[in-house]
Amino acid sequence: MEALRARGLTKAFRVKRKDQGLGGSLRSWLRPEWEEKIAVANIDLDVGRGETVAFLGPNGAGKSTTIKMLTGILHPSSGEATVVGFTPWRERAKLAYRIGTVFGQKSQLWYHLPPLDTFELIGRIYEMKRDDYAKRREDLIERFELGPYLRTPVRKLSLGERMRCEIAASLLHRPELLFLDEPTIGLDVVVKQRIRELIRERNRSEETTVFLTSHDAGDVEELCSRVLVIHHGGLLLDEPVERIKRDVLSRKTITITLAAEVSPEELPCVQGTENVAVAGRQVRLEVDLRRAGVEEVLSGFIGRFGIEDLTVEDPPMEEIIKHIYGER
Amino acid sequence: MDRTMGDSSRTEAGKAVAIWGAGAAAFAKSAAVARITLRQMMFYKTDFLLRCAFLLMILYVFSQLWSAAYGGGETGSVAGFTLKQLLWYLVFTEALTLAAPPICSRIEQEVKNGDVAMRLVRPISYVLYHYASFLAEAALRFAIHLLAGSLVVWPIVGAPNFGYGWAALLSLSLGALTVTFLMAAAIGLCAFWIEETRGLEFVLQKLQFTLGGMLLPIDLMPDWLQRICAWLPFRAAMYLPARAAVHSGGDHLLRDLGVQAVWLAVLGAIVAVIFRRGAVKLHVNGG
Amino acid sequence: MSTGDSGGLRAIAAFLGTCWKINLASALEYRLSFALLAGMMFINNFIWLFFWNLFFSRFPIVQGWELRDVMLMWAIGAGGFGWVNLLFGNFTRIATIVSTGELDLYLAQPKPVLLHVLASRMSITAAGDFVFGLVIFAWVGERTLLGALAFALGLLLAGLLFLGVMLHVGCLAFFIGNSEGIAQQALGSFVSLSTYPSSIFKGAARAMLFSLIPAGFISYLPIGLLKHFDPWFVTAAIAATALIGGSGIALFRFGLKRYASGNLIAARS
CATH class of the missing domain: 3.40.50.300 (P-loop containing nucleotide triphosphate hydrolases)
Structure with missing residues (x-):
């Protein structure tokens, strides 16, 4: 019915x-x-x-x-x-x-x-x-x-x-x-x-x-x-x-605030991360959860950099739609 | 608002029962709206008090003005009104005027911010909902204003011993407030088409003040103006109940009720048409 | 109002001029609604005169007042209210400005606070009131130089009295918190009282109108100033205006001190 x-x-x-x-x-x-x-x-x-x-x-x-x-x-x-x-x-x-x-x-x-x-x-x-x-x-x-x-x-x-x-x-x-x-x-x-x-x-x-x-x-x-x-x-x-x-929802956006400034070259390279952006002490990246876990990504940072703040978010609606378009 | 009527509506008798049932249901809903309105009003006590204070002051001013005009003498009568009748007349018109909540701007607000759409998904007619709420608020305010107004005028010109006049006042006040509601609702609903209804509301208010006989009984106006007033709905909203109250006897009561009934029918039809047009516009354009 | 500003009077005049220019410009942005609102006020006042016309056609003289006197009373009342509301349009909103904390905005700026508050708004409807006053005077007033001067003095006194009274009422907000409702009703009542012939009141009520609620000084102007010039009344009116204005400014200053000390925050919540 x-x-x-x-x-x-x-x-x-x-x-x-x-x-x-x-x-x-x-x-x-x-x-x-x-x-x-x-x-x-x-x-x-x-x-x-x-x-x-x-x-x-x-x-x-x-x-x-x-x-x-x-x-x-x-x-x-x-x-x-x-x-x-x-x-x-x-x-x-x-x-x-x-x-x-x-x-x-x-x-x-x-x-x-x-x-x-x-x-x-x-x-x-x-x-x-x-x-x-x-x-x-x-x-x-x-x-x-x-x-x-x-x-x-x-x-x-x-x-x-x-x-x-x-x-x-x-x-x-x-x-x-x-x-x-x-x-x-x-x-x-x-x-x-x-x-x-x-x-x-x-x-x-x-x-x-x-x-x-x-x-x-x-x-x-x-x-x-x-x-x-x-x-x-x-x-x-x-x-x-x-x-x-x-x-689609297999992606998360991670924003990390580091203790000191870094240049993009210094960052760890983890499989499954994309769109990495660095602005001063802030690093923003997207993770494809099918290829890498959040934990895996973070472990690349922990120990090597001082981490002051951290957020893990779902991608915004606009991103999801862009992604769906991309697939078609 | 039409409701599911079941199979009995096929026969004539069944139809009558169904209509009666729908009417009873609409009444029960209106009563519920009236109750919740009264409860919410308790929150606006200060507003109430201030309004009463204004009423007391303005009635005091009126009493001084008219006492001076009548030369203080209580024997004289102008156009059939003694000073006592005139002052009590003003108590009644002021009590009615200040009783009406600002329904026009409330409806305008709901039309503009889209709340009207939200109310349409409820099984109660939009206009009926506002009418029930309006009447509850107006009735309570009217009663309190009558008491407050008496405080001023009673000591000056004596007790309101109008006998049947009171019955006439109460029976005509329901129609009067309904006429006020319908006129204000018609203008508030114009917000479907025009951006600002404030100008129209203002004109309506002023017409009511003058041609409705709020400040001056229509009998005291020049003949040409009286003839104009006779053809307009404003007097049904104020003059008729207040005049009937102070001219006890009740010989005109049936005629006055008839006048109100005609205006209720006319204005009711106008509001229904405007609302239906507005709803169509809402259905087509989303408001 | 702080007077210790650099540049003195000239700087203040320039500042006021700028305020008014900006207010006028923003009012003219919406020419149509400006004209509509001002026109509405004009008609509103006219309807009252229409009522008085009906009244006096029944009772030609009441306590020595004729229709013409009442018309001039409205000309002075509306005109006085009009100019003050045009140039110092926030005078009816002091209670609101204080109790919503809008005042902080003005306190943060280096101009005399009260003046800045008052001049920061221009009431659009007031244009209708002001023009109404002029039109009625031109219609039934004494069209001589002396008559015009007397009328101008009437406008000045009436406007300043409205301002002074509303200043007192508005300052209530410094002491009792949210008093917007009271201020609004007080304005309505005061305006009403100043538009009925003061001679209809007797005894205590009359004494009140010339003391605690000084509406009588406005409503008696058409008789005491325009019709039969009464030096005693005019002197008293000027003195009352000065007194009320002065005490209003003092009260505002006192309130401001309280406001700045932060005592109000508790009152507001």
Whole structure:
């Protein structure tokens, strides 16, 4: 059974072209020239019930336009879609009862009130039976460990605590499909981890289908079974996360700050490192984990140089996309 | 907002039941929105107090001005208003004016920053949501303003012994606040097309102040202006309830309610059209 | 305001000139919204006169005031508020500037702090107020040299009184922390009080208007200065203006000392 299916989904916006200066504004106001901008081009999507899918892409790639079409906010220019059995833009109101949404940058919680009040409102808006609501709420509070924050006004919660409440709030009405738009944005590593665990656990225990956008490669690796990459409005890649891990996320960027300046010639040469860049005391390099381990690379440095600081990062989204392009 | 109606909606009786059910559900949702709005209002106590302080001051100024105009005598009547009736009239119009939360700029803000899209994925009508929230806030403020206003005017011109006038005031105030809401919402929703609604809001506010009879009962205006006011919705938002309150008797009550009903229908239709157009624009252009 | 600056008055004048030039230039960047906002204010004031017109058509004389006097009261009130808000547009925002810590920006610069704060903003809507004042005077005022001079003195006094009162209110933020809401309401109330004929108030209320809340000095100007020149009233108005201005500056200095000592940080959090 499919949770989500889209064929040839396309969205083109008409944008007014505006010239510089007052004369330009006046001209564009009197005789507007329109430009067609394609935000999403001919996308096919299939998401099975209970799947966890990551929808990746750099900023402006068309991620949120796609989500808006799938939740019924935007009408596509062409193409069709079915989300839990409904055509989103024709049956938005009916669909609303069956899906949940979390927009990482917009809060649905009432700012000056404790989260409990918003929960109550949501229970009413989604027409939940009272006893069912109470049971469900207690369950989520326990799972998400919200007990200590329930009576604290939202404005006094940390970003991570708030995000846990956001997600719990959107799960109250047992959505079959949960759209998460950048759920970990702005959070620190430990909190990100916790949020990911919670989402994963919901997916396992209730078979909630998860459709998640992010530009954080970590979200994908740890949460999702399949990855869709969108770039310039088109679908670039649709593969199981295992393959992505092997092919693309197999790279890490290591930045080392040394105690003293070095010249590039002095650096150890380790198989599997690429794009080595030296700036003063800072050395930056990429490691291909299929060919060398992080440990192996570091051992080349330890002992020979004094190391003051060290970071190991996933490559940024832009790098990953460049890499995928390179492979095709 | 339409909802899943099940199979019973095929028969006529089933349809009626389904519509009634949808109505009851919408009411329950609105009540929930109203409750949470009131709870959040508790946070803005200082704002409340300051507003009341302003109300006290301005009503004191009015009482001095009109006492001077009436020459202090309480016997005279101008265009059917004694000093006492006039001052209580002003308490009611000011209480109504200051009761309305800034719904126009709230809606404008949501349209501009895209929050309106987020609200569309919830199973409650966007306009209904704001109406419920508006009414809860306005009702509480109105009640408190009435108390505060009484503090000023009662000692000066005596008790508000208007009898049925109170019933008229309360029954017309609901419609009056709704008219205010619809006019402000219509302008706030214009943010779908124009960048700044502040100018329009300003014009609306000023028209309400003058042609709505906030500062001066319409009966005291020259004939030509009274005739213009009769054709405009502004008087339904302020003048009608305040006048009905001080001219007890209730003989005009049905007619006044009728006037309000007409304006509610007209303005409601306008808001519905604007919102639907705006939603289409949002669907096509993403706002 | 520190007076020990190098270069003295001339340097300060040049500095003020530059502030105003920059403010004007940035206001003119958005000509359309400038015209719109100023026009809106003009219409707003006009609507009040429309109300007074209706009022006086029912009651031709109230406590010796006629429509013309009320019009001139609005001309002085709006015009005075207008020029101060054009040249020293931050005078309504002192509380905000203090309680948000924006003040640090000014403290870090070598110009007299209060003057710098005040002159760093030009209120666009105020242009409408100022022009309104001039237009109404040209319409119903005494169009002689002496009349114009008296009106100019009225504008000067009214503007400085608004400035002095708001300075006191704004300085509250030095002592009680966040007082933006109070300052805003105080401004609204003071402006309202100064646009009703002072003669309608009796007893204690009247005494208040000529002491604690000196709005009476503004609202009585059309009678005591323009209609029947009353040397006692005019002298009192000038003295009151000087006193309020002086005590406002002193209060700001005192507050600044407190601010610099860091006591406020605790109050703010």
